[in-house]
Amino acid sequence: MTISKAIVATHRFGLGPRPGDLDFVKSDPQAWLLNQIGQKSSIAFLASAEVLNRQAQNRQARQNQDEELSQRLTRQLALAHISDAATRIRHSITTDTPFAERLVHFWSNHFAISADKAAVSGIGGSFEGEAIRPNIFARFEDLLMASTKHPGMLLYLDNAQSTGPNSRGGSRSGRGLNENLAREILELHTLGVNGGYSQEDVTNFAKVITGWSVATGPAAERFGEIEGSFAYLELAHEPGDHRVLGRNYRQSGIAQGEAVLKDLAAHPKTAEHIATKLARHFISDDPPPSAVAAISKSFLDSGGDLSTVYKTLLHLDEVWDEERLKYRAPNEWMVSILRAVAYIDNQSTGIRDNQLITSLATLGQPLWRPGSPAGWPDTADRWTSPDSLGKRIEWADTLAQKIGTNLPATEMLNTLYGTEVNPELVMAVSRAETNAQALVLVAMAPDALRR
Amino acid sequence: MLNRRQFLKASGAALSLYHLPLGAETHLQQRFIWVILRGAMDGVSALVPYADANYEKLRGNLAITSPAGGNASNKLDGFFALHPELTAFADWYQQDQLIAFPAVASAYRDRSHFDGQNLMENGGTRPYGQKDGWLNRSLQLMSSGRGLAVGNSVPTVMQGDFEVESWSPSILAQPDDDIYARLGDLYSGDDLLASKLDSLMRTREEVMSMDMEMSGRSNGLQAFSQMINAASKLLAADNGPQIATLELGGWDTHSAQGAETGRLANQLRGLNNGLATLKEGLGDKWTNTSLVVMTEFGRTMHANGTGGTDHGTASAAFVAGGAVKGGRIVGDWPGLAESDLYEGRDLRPTLDNRSILKGLLAGQFGLSEAQLAEIVFPGSGEVGILEGLVNDLV
Numbered sequence: 001m002t003i004s005k006a007i008v009a010t011h012r013f014g015l016g017p018r019p020g021d022l023d024f025v026k027s028d029p030q031a032w033l034l035n036q037i038g039q040k041s042s043i044a045f046l047a048s049a050e051v052l053n054r055q056a057q058n059r060q061a062r063q064n065q066d067e068e069l070s071q072r073l074t075r076q077l078a079l080a081h082i083s084d085a086a087t088r089i090r091h092s093i094t095t096d097t098p099f100a101e102r103l104v105h106f107w108s109n110h111f112a113i114s115a116d117k118a119a120v121s122g123i124g125g126s127f128e129g130e131a132i133r134p135n136i137f138a139r140f141e142d143l144l145m146a147s148t149k150h151p152g153m154l155l156y157l158d159n160a161q162s163t164g165p166n167s168r169g170g171s172r173s174g175r176g177l178n179e180n181l182a183r184e185i186l187e188l189h190t191l192g193v194n195g196g197y198s199q200e201d202v203t204n205f206a207k208v209i210t211g212w213s214v215a216t217g218p219a220a221e222r223f224g225e226i227e228g229s230f231a232y233l234e235l236a237h238e239p240g241d242h243r244v245l246g247r248n249y250r251q252s253g254i255a256q257g258e259a260v261l262k263d264l265a266a267h268p269k270t271a272e273h274i275a276t277k278l279a280r281h282f283i284s285d286d287p288p289p290s291a292v293a294a295i296s297k298s299f300l301d302s303g304g305d306l307s308t309v310y311k312t313l314l315h316l317d318e319v320w321d322e323e324r325l326k327y328r329a330p331n332e333w334m335v336s337i338l339r340a341v342a343y344i345d346n347q348s349t350g351i352r353d354n355q356l357i358t359s360l361a362t363l364g365q366p367l368w369r370p371g372s373p374a375g376w377p378d379t380a381d382r383w384t385s386p387d388s389l390g391k392r393i394e395w396a397d398t399l400a401q402k403i404g405t406n407l408p409a410t411e412m413l414n415t416l417y418g419t420e421v422n423p424e425l426v427m428a429v430s431r432a433e434t435n436a437q438a439l440v441l442v443a444m445a446p447d448a449l450r451r
Numbered sequence: 452m453l454n455r456r457q458f459l460k461a462s463g464a465a466l467s468l469y470h471l472p473l474g475a476e477t478h479l480q481q482r483f484i485w486v487i488l489r490g491a492m493d494g495v496s497a498l499v500p501y502a503d504a505n506y507e508k509l510r511g512n513l514a515i516t517s518p519a520g521g522n523a524s525n526k527l528d529g530f531f532a533l534h535p536e537l538t539a540f541a542d543w544y545q546q547d548q549l550i551a552f553p554a555v556a557s558a559y560r561d562r563s564h565f566d567g568q569n570l571m572e573n574g575g576t577r578p579y580g581q582k583d584g585w586l587n588r589s590l591q592l593m594s595s596g597r598g599l600a601v602g603n604s605v606p607t608v609m610q611g612d613f614e615v616e617s618w619s620p621s622i623l624a625q626p627d628d629d630i631y632a633r634l635g636d637l638y639s640g641d642d643l644l645a646s647k648l649d650s651l652m653r654t655r656e657e658v659m660s661m662d663m664e665m666s667g668r669s670n671g672l673q674a675f676s677q678m679i680n681a682a683s684k685l686l687a688a689d690n691g692p693q694i695a696t697l698e699l700g701g702w703d704t705h706s707a708q709g710a711e712t713g714r715l716a717n718q719l720r721g722l723n724n725g726l727a728t729l730k731e732g733l734g735d736k737w738t739n740t741s742l743v744v745m746t747e748f749g750r751t752m753h754a755n756g757t758g759g760t761d762h763g764t765a766s767a768a769f770v771a772g773g774a775v776k777g778g779r780i781v782g783d784w785p786g787l788a789e790s791d792l793y794e795g796r797d798l799r800p801t802l803d804n805r806s807i808l809k810g811l812l813a814g815q816f817g818l819s820e821a822q823l824a825e826i827v828f829p830g831s832g833e834v835g836i837l838e839g840l841v842n843d844l845v
Contacts, residue, residue, distance in 0.1 A: 116701070158705040161757040176756020180705040183562070183762070193563050193578075199794070202562075362623060364603040371700050372489075374565050384643060385605040386651035387617040393634065397626035428637050433629065440630055446641045 003418040004322055005029045011416075011451040012282065012319070012326070014098035016336025019411075022418045033314050036099040037307050038137050043091055045125030046080040048151050048229040052216045055122075077122040081115065084125025085367045086353035089360070092335045093343075103136045103310070104128065105331070106281055108368075110274075111147040111189060112375030113156040115368050120156045124368030127152030130228075140274065140304035141265035144189060148181070148261060149230040151214040157181035157373060164210040164238025169219070177238075182206035184373045190264040192273035197245060204242045208249060209257045211237035225254070271299040277378070278309070283318055284325035285379040291318045324450035327380035330363035332451070333392065337399070337443045340415045341407055363391050393444055400439035409438030422447055475594045477844045481739045481774065481815040482686060484695045485586065486726070487606060488746040489568060490702035494766030494798060495752070496715055497537065498551050502530040505787035513708055513754045527551065531780055535711055536720040539727035543771045547778035550840065552807060554765040554785050556748060556800035562762035564703070567747035571804065572608035576830045583611025585827050586694055589812055590615070592822055597692035599654070601682040609696055614646050616654045616692065620681050625659070657685060672721030675699050679725045683732020691736075693816070699725070702746060706759040726771070740772035741811050741841060745804055751796050752787060763797035768804060774815060774841045781837070806837040814841035 003022060009029035010017040017025075025032045054073055061070040095101045108128045115121045131146040131153070147153050154160040159181035163170040170176055182205040186197045213220060215231040224231030232254040241250045247263065249256050264270060275296035279287035298312035313319060328336065343351065351359075360367050364383070370376045409429050413421050425445050432438035442448060493513075500506050501518035518525060518532035525541050526532045531551065533541050543549035559570040559578070566578035574585025584606070590598045590613040598615035600606060609615045631652060638644040661684050675697075685691055701718050708715045722744070730737050749766030765785070771777065785791050785799035793799040809823045813836055824832045 158757055158759070161706060163756050165756065170756070178705055178755050178757040178759065179761050180703075187563050187565075193561075193566050199562065358622075362621070372564070380643075381607075381610055382604055384647055385600065385603065385617040386647045386654065387600075387603050387619050389644070389647045390651045390655065391603065391619075391621060391623070393626060393630065394621055394623035397630060398623055401624075424637065424640075428633065432633070437630060437633070440626070441633060441637060444634055445637060446644055449644070 002026075003420050005320065007417060007420060008320055008322060009033055010098070011324075011336070013102065013314075015092055015095070015101060015332065016098075016339045016451075017415055018339045019342050019415045022415070026418075030314060033099050034311065036097045037310050039097045039100050040133060040137065041091065041095065041097065041100060041104070042133060043087055043125075043129055045084045045087070045129035046122070048123055048126035048130055049215070051077065051080070051123045051126055052151055052214060052229055055119075056216045081122045081124065082353055082357060085357050088125065088128070088367065089335070089356045092331075093338045098339075100136070104133055106278070107132050107136055107143060109370065109375035109378075110277065111143070111153065112370050112373055113152045113368070114370050114372065115366075116371055117156055120152050123152040123155070126150075128368070137307045138305075139265070140270070140299070140306055141262055143306070144185075144261055144265050145258065147189070148185065148209075148257075149212065149227070151229045153181065154212060154214055154230070157184055159209060160213045162206060162210050162212075163236040164207055166240075167210065167236050167238055169233070169235040170210075170238070175236075177203070177206050177210065179203060179206040182209060185261075185264070188374055190273065191267060191269040192276075195267075195269040195273065201244050205244045205260060207238040208242050208244065208260050211235070212254070212257060265304055266300075268296075268300060271296045271304075274309075275299060278313060280378050282313060282326075283316075288318050291316050324447060326451050327383055328449055328451055329376060329378075329383055330365035330388070330392070331360060331367070333449065334359060334363060334395070336448070336451075337396065340412050341399075341403060341439075343399070343403070359395060363395060364388050392449075393440070396440045396443040397436075400436040400443070403436065403439060405435045407435075407439070409435055409442050412439060412442050416442070416448065478593065478816050479595065479693060480689070480736075481693055481844070482691075482695070482733065482736055482741070482772075483693060483811060483815055484686070484697065484729070484740065484742045484772075485608065486697045486699065486722075486742065486744045487568075487572075487608070488702050488722070488744065489564070489698060489700040490704075490746075491564060491567070491748050491750055491762060492702040492718075492746040492766055493704060493708065493715060493750040493760055494553070494555075494746075494768075495749075496708075496710070497534050497719060498527075498553055498767035498769075499532045499534060500530060500553065500784060500787070501526075501532050503784070503787050509752050509754075509787055511754050512758065513710055513760065515710055517711055527780065530784070534716065534719050536716050537723050539723050539730070540769065540771065544778055548773060548775055549769060549771040549777040550775060551780050552768040552770075552782045552802055553780060554782055554798055554801040555745070555768040555804050555807070556765045556802075557804050559748065560764065562748070564747060564762070569607060571745065571747050572606060574608070574805070574828045581829065584608035585808070586696065587611030587613045587615065588827050589816070589818065590694055592818055592826060593693070593816055596694065597690075598694040599682070599685060599692035600696050601678060602696075602698055606696055606698060609694075614650050616650045618654045618658065618682065618685065619678055631655075654685070657688065661685075672699075672701070672717070672725075675721055675725045676728055679729045680732060683729050686729075687732060687734050687736050697725075697729075704750070704759045705755065705761060706757040708754075708759040738773035739815075741774045741815060742769075742771045743808070743811065744769040744771075749798050752792055752798055753796065764793045765798040765800035768807060770807065770811065770840060776839060776842055781840075802837075803831075803834045805831050805834045807840065809834070810837035810840040815844070 006022045006026035006029045058073040131150040135143040135146050157180045158178045162178035163175035165176045183202045187193045211233040213231050213233050215226045215229045220231040223235050275292045279291045298309050302308035428441050429438045499515045507514040557571045559567045569578045572584050573581035575581040586608045600609045600617040603619045605617050704715050745768045746766050749763040750760035751763045755761050782802040805828045812818045
């Protein structure tokens with residue numbers, strides 16, 4: 001096998017090679033990727049139950065006007081967020097299964113929650129750790145179910161308080177529906193915006209998932225059916241049959257919502273939507289329809305078995321094209337540079353947790369904070385602004401100044417491309433005034449910005 | 452990639468419609484700043500129809516009741532008032548420098564934020580129907596000009612063949628000039644990177660020559676104000692950009708929206724303070740400025756079950772600045788009776804946002820009716836130009 005296929009495997013499907021990776025991968029790049037399917041990584045994030053618990057204590061402290069305790073708890077949550085986020089970034093930089101990690105990032109972004117909403121600050125790690133990581137090799141239905149039941153999602157898209165107007169709780173309190181989660185499940189998580197649903201479908205689906213809430217608070221504790229940090233509150237559930245996408249759902253309780261989610265997960269529009277997103281992520285901004293169709297078919301034929309879908313993806317001819325069509329998003333780019341310089345291992349000049357986190361924010365992609373339930377856009381026009389390019393140059397320069405002469409730029413070139421380096425880049429590196437300057441050129445070269 | 456000349460040639464019919472703008476220098480001194488509120492701002496909380504008999508009934512705890520309760524300071528007339536946090540807006544209205552539009556919508560009639568924002572920005576007739584944005588196309592039509600996206604990314608409305616600049620403050624150290632020159636060489640065979648680097652260099656040069664406050668980056672509303680404080684210096688320069696965009700998210704108030712105080716009030720305060728800072732920073736250029744505040748759509752008129760509002764249709768829009776013939780409410784009020792509501796739930800649109808934008812682009816930059824109807828907002832022949840929004844150019 002040629003080195004060029006190893007370059008595609010590590011750059012396009014991984015998070016960029018670490019020193020020695022190309023040599024290791026080149027004997028069978030495709031097998032290296034296929035072997036990562038099924039390799040789940042678990043990361044010790046603060047559990048969502050603990051986050052909810054601390055949030056509840058904090059509310060209590062504020063009610064009791066205990067400023068000091070409230071501030072301490074707020075600070076604890078902020079620190080937990082920093083620790084979780086830094087752990088995630090470090091894991092990306094050091095993992096031996098970078099394709100599996102890319103899939104985690106992909107699904108985390110598909111089911112996006114955003115820490116700019118106060119109710120979910122501190123919960124980003126547990127959402128990824130509890131809903132996404134365990135399910136990326138399962139069926140899409142499992143992933144959808146886990147995401148929808150996670151407190152991160154229920155709080156972020158306001159379902160935790162949504163109440164059926166005719167439920168016991170609703171008729172007593174005057175509370176009612178909130179259609180936010182129902183709409184975004186249809187639009188973003190499953191069918192897609194042109195998936196053929198109506199406003200009535202949104203409203204009815206919102207009724208179906210009334211009572212899907214979180215396991216803290218007096219109502220959940222007294223009346224909830226609790227599964228981990230999820231609670232089903234019959235008290236808030238809109239009674240009766242509900243019609244969604246032409247089908248009548250007669251189930252009672254939580255089974256009604258589960259039935260709708262199962263049907264949505266198996267819907268051809270969902271297959272098409274997911275296939276398009278996967279192809280856009282791994283192939284190009286405008287992926288070939290043939291690739292989308294093949295992935296979509298694999299999704300439908302396998303009953304949404306994601307491992308099967310990834311295998312189909314890796315067997316498409318289109319994905320092995322050597323031309324680099326995708327512009328790396330900031331997280332991918334930063335991680336690929338830090339992997340190439342094996343910087344994290346160098347404790348004498350190591351990066352502190354909050355520097356890692358601040359770096360991503362400066363580069364325009366703060367972790368678990370996309371600012372919208374649609375997640376980060378996956379096309380180049382979002383990341384190629386002049387300012388975005390400028391921030392990368394500044395960041396690369398800051399890193400290069402720290403490294404100084406500790407890592408020759410030629411070594412970084414060798415890590416990234418082996419013998420297949422662009423001659424113009426070799427020339428530019430050889431002409432650089434200092435090693436630090438050469439490192440910036442390597443990090444900012446067209447081949448490093450794309451994969 | 453097309454340059455301006457090729458663009459005009461390529462657009463065929465447009466060539467004959469194209470007439471040279473009025474005295475170019477006059478146009479170059481104009482400033483058009485489009486402020487995008489992402490997430491769907493609740494219009495009736497910003498521009499409050501306090502005298503509508505149905506308003507408080509529909510809104511319950513979300514109603515802004517202080518104007519009806521006798522607070523005169525934020526009343527615009529006998530029917531509308533501004534949210535109490537919009538103090539600078541109120542001042543501008545008194546100074547005849549603000550127009551408020553009560554029920555504005557784009558051509559979009561569904562309820563997805565992302566499709567709604569895309570359509571509002573691409574300027575066509577359907578989401579993703581145009582590859583570039585209407586402000587970029589406007590820049591292509593101007594005899595010379597600059598466009599600046601304030602922020603780390605370039606929004607859809609500014610994307611296209613005209614090379615716009617973008618800028619946001621940085622907390623990182625500034626590299627030596629040499630590295631930019633070397634990257635320029637490295638990018639010589641890469642059109643995309645070469646053009647982005649060119650554009651970056653132009654802004655960078657200016658920033659380096661100014662005494663820019665780089666107090667850096669924080670999140671949300673505070674960042675908005677800090678970013679504006681620095682960016683207004685770029686906009687105030689005589690050779691500064693004519694067209695600029697600002698973005699502010701956080702308007703998707705499905706829960707705990709609040710009224711005089713609370714989540715939405717905090718958002719409005721951030722907007723108000725940011726734009727007040729912008730006016731200060733613009734200095735004399737304020738005289739030639741129109742500042743346009745728009746959102747992708749409005750929110751439901753009934754409060755939802757969780758102290759908030761869901762996705763709706765029409766919302767309020769505002770145009771402020773020294774260039775604006777203000778002190779007016781423009782556009783019909785559709786009413787809030789159940790039968791008045793769009794699909795029984797939303798504020799019914801009475802004004803197409805493109806009418807407002809066409810009026811400003813014609814008034815400030817001399818774009819013709821045909822250019823506006825066919826190039827800037829393709830397929831908008833039926834959407835008239837709202838005349839008389841801006842003062843005569845001097």
